[in-house]
Amino acid sequence: MPTLQSPLTRKLLAFVVLSETDLATLTRFDRRRRSFMSGHEMIHEGQAKASAFILSEGWACSYKLLPDGERQIVDFQIPGDFLGLRSILFRTADHSVEAVTRIEATEVLATDILDAFAQAPRLAAAVLWAASRDEAMVVEHLVNLGRRSAEERMAHFLLEMGARLALVGLGDRTGFDCPLTQYHLADALGLSAVHVNRVLRQLREEGLVTFRNGRVVFDDFKGLTAVASFDTAYLDQEGPLLR
Helix, strand or coil: CCCCCCHHHHHHCCCECCCHHHHHHHHHHCCCEEEECCCCEEECCCCECCCEEEEEECCEEEEEECCCCCEEEEEEECCCCEECHHHHCCCECCCEEEECCCEEEEEECHHHHHHHHHHCHHHHHHHHHHHHHHHHHHHHHHHHHHHCCHHHHHHHHHHHHHHHHHHCCCEECCEEECCCCHHHHHHHHCCCHHHHHHHHHHHHHCCCEEEECCEEEECCHHHHHHHHCCCHHHHCCCCCCEC
């Protein structure tokens, strides 16, 4: 049985209380565990019959490449997240996925998902919740790019990552370990690396947050939340809805 402390289990428990059948089904998801080095492209846009993955350790990112070579990072994935779930349902993958750090991930095929849905309906509902939550985050990211100032974007992004990591036991209100570079942040937030540096310095000088040496520290959590107008409702992780 997978431990109740595994990232995916902890994440799904925010929506549903898992039964023994659900846990047994999750165990079968773990049969094809693989390791990938930083920078490895796990899924590329346009790939046919791509696999999906469940991230167990490390960080990844999903992105789109423009014709001129510019990259827009759509989201970052952390332990407990699915990578490329749409890729096993669509004819071709609609985005690329790359390992940000060295990662451990379980390969998931379409048959695994369909069998799980047939055998464990409550687990199927939890996976649908996770996919819907990812969509809700993409909506917030769109608002970030279109309407929030650079300072608000950065504050909102760091608070969202902190909340997501806290759900799987990898962060709290004091902060979290973060392997992202200023170039990652620039590609995710629609800013230049120079602008990212300037915004982080401004937030640090205002006593709100410090991002240094791979660690994000919330110096004034309430103040940062006010800057971003951050509301966790869209993350829907206050406790299980289905028992």
